[in-house]
Amino acid sequence: MQVQGAIALVTGANGGIGQYYIQGLQQTGAARIYAGARNPDSLKDIAAADPDRIIPISLDITDEASVKEAAEAYSDVNLLINNAGVGFNQRLVADANFDQMRVEIEVNYFGTLRMCLAFAPVLKANGGGAIVNMLTMLAKVNFPLNASYGASKAAALLATQGIRAELASQKTLVVGVMPGTVDAGMSKHFPPPKVAPEEVVRAALQAVVDEVEDVYPGEQAQKMQAQLLQDPKAIEKWMAEMVST
Numbered sequence: 155m156q157v158q159g160a161i162a163l164v165t166g167a168n169g170g171i172g173q174y175y176i177q178g179l180q181q182t183g184a185a186r187i188y189a190g191a192r193n194p195d196s197l198k199d200i201a202a203a204d205p206d207r208i209i210p211i212s213l214d215i216t217d218e219a220s221v222k223e224a225a226e227a228y229s230d231v232n233l234l235i236n237n238a239g240v241g242f243n244q245r246l247v248a249d250a251n252f253d254q255m256r257v258e259i260e261v262n263y264f265g266t267l268r269m270c271l272a273f274a275p276v277l278k279a280n281g282g283g284a285i286v287n288m289l290t291m292l293a294k295v296n297f298p299l300n301a302s303y304g305a306s307k308a309a310a311l312l313a314t315q316g317i318r319a320e321l322a323s324q325k326t327l328v329v330g331v332m333p334g335t336v337d338a339g340m341s342k343h344f345p346p347p348k349v350a351p352e353e354v355v356r357a358a359l360q361a362v363v364d365e366v367e368d369v370y371p372g373e374q375a376q377k378m379q380a381q382l383l384q385d386p387k388a389i390e391k392w393m394a395e396m397v398s399t
């Protein structure tokens with residue numbers, strides 16, 4: 155589908171990458187952009203840049219009522235961008251912080267799933283449309299220093315595949331975006347290599363136009379994906395070694 159003229163909804167629009175999604179949608183010519191945040195006041199400046207097109211909305215993806223309300227109120231959406239996510243840099247054994255692990259699962263897996271389920275009928279009514287789920291390469295190979303985040307995103311990756319299969323008959327494209335480290339948001343202070351957030355957004359929106367299901371934005375993600383296809387054990391061991399270094 156074309157992003158130009160689309161009616162988009164972005165979750166976590168006040169976050170690092172979320173703000174670039176808003177910009178990318180503006181530049182690509184989306185007709186309306188619902189910018190979701192738990193605190194819509196945090197979107198004032200973003201919306202002020204283009205008040206006719208950017209509409210701040212209140213949305214907590216872990217709250218069933220909030221998501222249901224959004225699906226009812228914004229029934230013109232044909233492009234859903236599930237960008238909201240959390241990561242606490244938790245190791246599984248050494249940290250064993252079940253409270254934080256539960257939040258990661260609630261937001262990254264159940265939250266994303268809840269949004270897909272609530273908006274599936276909306277997208278169907280609007281001709282099929284598309285869903286973009288922000289995943290990560292850490293959904294495909296575990297990074298032990300951020301292991302529980304990766305596990306929650308792996309669940310979201312498998313959910314993305316399941317939803318894709320189920321929504322194929324209503325012609326909804328379901329895109330999974332798997333960057334490595336992005337130079338924004340939760341990885342702002344991480345060391346390089348990092349991919350620019352503009353590049354992640356450009357690749358994700360282009361995938362919607364080209365109907366590409368799996369997107370690996372940036373050199374780091376592309377190299378990792380190539381290695382995973384060639385020798386998955388080697389990359390698992392390489393990531394594992396970072397626990398002790």
Ligand SMILES: NC(=O)c1ccc[n+]([C@@H]2O[C@H](COP(=O)([O-])OP(=O)(O)OC[C@H]3O[C@@H](n4cnc5c(N)ncnc54)[C@H](OP(=O)(O)O)[C@@H]3O)[C@@H](O)[C@H]2O)c1
Pocket residue numbers: 165166167168169170171172191192193213214215216236237238239240241261265288289290291332333334335336337338339340341342
């Ligand atoms: N940065 C990276 O290196 C990287 C790499 C690969 C994938 N990703 C993924 O990209 C997405 C955006 O990450 P980011 O780096 O931009 O992180 P970020 O700056 O921390 O932004 C995360 C966003 O998610 C929102 N959020 C958290 N819990 C929510 C909830 N219950 N309901 C609604 N919104 C909620 C946050 O809103 P509040 O202000 O309300 O907390 C914030 O807007 C995430 O899914 C992340 O996993 C990031």
